[in-house]
Amino acid sequence: MTNQRYAGRVALVTGAGSGIGQATVLRLAAEGAIIIGCDIDAAGLEATAKLLDADGHDAALLTADITVQADVDRVVAALQGAPVDLLANVAGIMDYFLPVTDLDDAVWDRVIAVNLTAPMRLCRAVIPAMRTAGTGAVVNVSSVGGLTGSVAGTAYTSAKHGLIGLTRSLAFLYGPDGIRANTVCPGGVHTNIGKTAFARSQWAYDRLEKSFHRATRMAEPDEIATLIAWLGSTEASNVNGAIVTADGGWMS
Numbered sequence: 590m591t592n593q594r595y596a597g598r599v600a601l602v603t604g605a606g607s608g609i610g611q612a613t614v615l616r617l618a619a620e621g622a623i624i625i626g627c628d629i630d631a632a633g634l635e636a637t638a639k640l641l642d643a644d645g646h647d648a649a650l651l652t653a654d655i656t657v658q659a660d661v662d663r664v665v666a667a668l669q670g671a672p673v674d675l676l677a678n679v680a681g682i683m684d685y686f687l688p689v690t691d692l693d694d695a696v697w698d699r700v701i702a703v704n705l706t707a708p709m710r711l712c713r714a715v716i717p718a719m720r721t722a723g724t725g726a727v728v729n730v731s732s733v734g735g736l737t738g739s740v741a742g743t744a745y746t747s748a749k750h751g752l753i754g755l756t757r758s759l760a761f762l763y764g765p766d767g768i769r770a771n772t773v774c775p776g777g778v779h780t781n782i783g784k785t786a787f788a789r790s791q792w793a794y795d796r797l798e799k800s801f802h803r804a805t806r807m808a809e810p811d812e813i814a815t816l817i818a819w820l821g822s823t824e825a826s827n828v829n830g831a832i833v834t835a836d837g838g839w840m841s
């Protein structure tokens with residue numbers, strides 16, 4: 590890959606051990622980025638390291654649970670004070686398609702913690718240095734579930750809608766400081782998210798499934814990574830607060 594949009598630029602990527610996060614790490618590395626990647630799944634990170642190595646690239650890959658503040662602190666400390674050019678909040682989990690009446694606090698708390706609170710904490714940690722530098726980009730990976738109630742359970746839908754609110758707040762409040770924040774809303778993507786995507790509520794799943802039939806096709810992770818990379822690059826210098834759907838037309 591000859592495009593070197595990220596040469597010498599620092600990227601922090603969550604969910605680096607699988608799916609869209611892994612594809613984002615591989616793409617940004619190929620474009621010259623200095624990468625700190627993290628994931629709760631150590632084996633996933635090892636797989637990412639092997640893929641990077643095969644391409645002749647590397648990255649600092651840290652095992653971390655982004656719902657734990659001490660782990661977030663450790664990941665941010667690995668930056669050694671360097672301002673982040675791109676924070677890609679990719680890590681996420683599904684919610685077993687649970688509707689509110691079947692939802693327990695444990696699933697709600699975990700889904701909100703991973704999908705919404707953790708991205709907020711990472712933004713809170715890296716934006717001060719971005720402001721000082723006068724530049725920086727955040728890309729939050731939401732979902733078509735952030736745009737509609739018809740594809741996931743209540744917790745995922747709420748968290749992903751919330752992530753769009755977080756993005757808009759960042760864009761408006763920090764745009765004058767040279768910081769851009771945008772959201773990507775993928776439709777179905779071939780990844781490992783299925784671990785939390787089996788149905789625990791059959792009636793809710795049966796109802797949601799009707800909207801699945803409108804989907805066109807599943808995307809590959811790199812089709813989302815390419816969008817994250819573009820939004821984080823200077824090529825998107827006037828794109829701030831955008832909600833970019835990448836669902837092959839599912840929601841159209």
Ligand SMILES: NC(=O)c1ccc[n+]([C@@H]2O[C@H](COP(=O)([O-])OP(=O)(O)OC[C@H]3O[C@@H](n4cnc5c(N)ncnc54)[C@H](O)[C@@H]3O)[C@@H](O)[C@H]2O)c1
Pocket residue numbers: 603604605606607608609610627628629630633653654655656679680681682683703730731732733774775776777778779780781782783
């Ligand atoms: N795959 C899809 O169809 C799809 C559709 C729309 C949106 N998304 C979103 O894309 C993002 C990436 O998901 P994916 O599809 O690549 O799934 P994935 O399961 O392949 O990857 C998600 C990664 O996040 C990591 N993770 C989960 N909890 C974590 C935690 N507490 N701390 C650190 N890492 C953690 C997982 O270990 C995993 O490696 C998610 O935010 C997801 O909601 C996915």
